Amino acid sequence: MHELPIVENIIKVVCEKLDEMKETRRVKAVRLKVGKMSTAVPDCLSFYFEYLRKGTALEGACLEIEEIPVRAGCRNCGKEFEVEGPAFFCPDCDSSSIEITAGRELSVDSLEVEDSQWR
Amino acid sequence: MEIKVLKDILAANESISREIHAVLSKHKVLAVNMMSSPGSGKTTILEKTIESLSPELAAGVIAGDVATTRDAERLSRHTAKVVQIDTDVFGGKCHLEAQWIKKALQSFDLEELDILFIENVGNLICPSGYNLGEDLKVLVLSVTEGEDKPAKYPAMFSIAHAVLVNKIDLLPHLEFDMTSLLSHLKAVAPGARVFPLSARTGEGLVSWLDWLRTGAGG
Numbered sequence: 001m002h003e004l005p006i007v008e009n010i011i012k013v014v015c016e017k018l019d020e021m022k023e024t025r026r027v028k029a030v031r032l033k034v035g036k037m038s039t040a041v042p043d044c045l046s047f048y049f050e051y052l053r054k055g056t057a058l059e060g061a062c063l064e065i066e067e068i069p070v071r072a073g074c075r076n077c078g079k080e081f082e083v084e085g086p087a088f089f090c091p092d093c094d095s096s097s098i099e100i101t102a103g104r105e106l107s108v109d110s111l112e113v114e115d116s117q118w119r
Numbered sequence: 120m121e122i123k124v125l126k127d128i129l130a131a132n133e134s135i136s137r138e139i140h141a142v143l144s145k146h147k148v149l150a151v152n153m154m155s156s157p158g159s160g161k162t163t164i165l166e167k168t169i170e171s172l173s174p175e176l177a178a179g180v181i182a183g184d185v186a187t188t189r190d191a192e193r194l195s196r197h198t199a200k201v202v203q204i205d206t207d208v209f210g211g212k213c214h215l216e217a218q219w220i221k222k223a224l225q226s227f228d229l230e231e232l233d234i235l236f237i238e239n240v241g242n243l244i245c246p247s248g249y250n251l252g253e254d255l256k257v258l259v260l261s262v263t264e265g266e267d268k269p270a271k272y273p274a275m276f277s278i279a280h281a282v283l284v285n286k287i288d289l290l291p292h293l294e295f296d297m298t299s300l301l302s303h304l305k306a307v308a309p310g311a312r313v314f315p316l317s318a319r320t321g322e323g324l325v326s327w328l329d330w331l332r333t334g335a336g337g
Contacts, residue, residue, distance in 0.1 A: 002213045002245045006128055013126045021122065037274040039248035086273035087306035096309030100277065106248070108124040115120050 139252025
């Protein structure tokens with residue numbers, strides 16, 4: 001359920017960026033980075049985006065979501081690794097002193113606009 | 120043509136969270152975000168905790184009960200100040216956001232407060248994504264929920280500073296495997312302090328209270 005306000009926020013952020021750049025070309029795609037531990041579900045984001053884009057500058061845009069795997073670094077041996085299951089310890093030295101370095105992202109990375117002026 | 124945006128969607132929440140943290144630190148108020156699934160016993164734990172810390176530490180509560188004011192009513196018998204987050208009858212909120220905490224803080228005299236508990240919405244998913252300016256994130260897990268909850272909700276458990284394992288007075292009636300719970304917790308929340316307790320009987324509360332009294336340093 002909480003993807004609805006998140007998508008509202010995404011549309012707000014993108015429209016502000018377009019205003020700021022005085023960009024009037026048609027937006028073809030909005031690219032997001034969504035970490036696997038971000039609490040946002042990609043399918044739900046797409047569902048609400050399709051509904052909320054109507055009547056905005058993003059009416060014809062699609063949502064492209066890049067899912068970011070959970071990565072961690074070991075404070076003990078320095079090993080960097082991908083966390084594949086719900087177990088947060090170093091695969092090399094078994095230390096549980098690890099730091100999550102990726103996987104909580106929820107950001108608008110970029111936009112794809114049409115190459116030519118459309119109006 | 121690509122236009123780079125690079126905007127964090129939760130940036131607004133993060134920035135208000137930092138603002139809240141700065142204000143609370145300035146007034147030396149320890150803020151504790153209490154999270155759990157519904158029915159784990161957060162309110163009972165808070166009742167017992169606040170009662171036991173008084174009068175040594177003055178506690179306040181921001182209650183995130185989204186559909187009723189029951190929790191706030193219960194807690195107001197134990198502490199001078201309880202502020203209820205706006206409710207709506209159907210309880211549509213799935214987590215608390217920093218903006219609501221900032222608004223609620225206006226109702227407190229921070230000079231008179233030592234510790235502020237934020238009772239989050241009962242949910243083991245969404246609250247993990249929203250910092251509220253707290254010093255400590257505390258998870259409550261009751262033994263009736265099963266020992267595998269940390270493995271099922273790793274995003275939530277991984278951010279906990281402490282996990283309160285509540286309702287241990289019921290253990291004789293359950294097939295609950297405490298060793299298995301501890302190994303699940305070790306896997307997803309290796310840095311968290313674990314306090315098995317029963318808010319109902321008071322068993323185990325002392326260690327949790329001591330930990331809070333030392334500002335979680337003990």
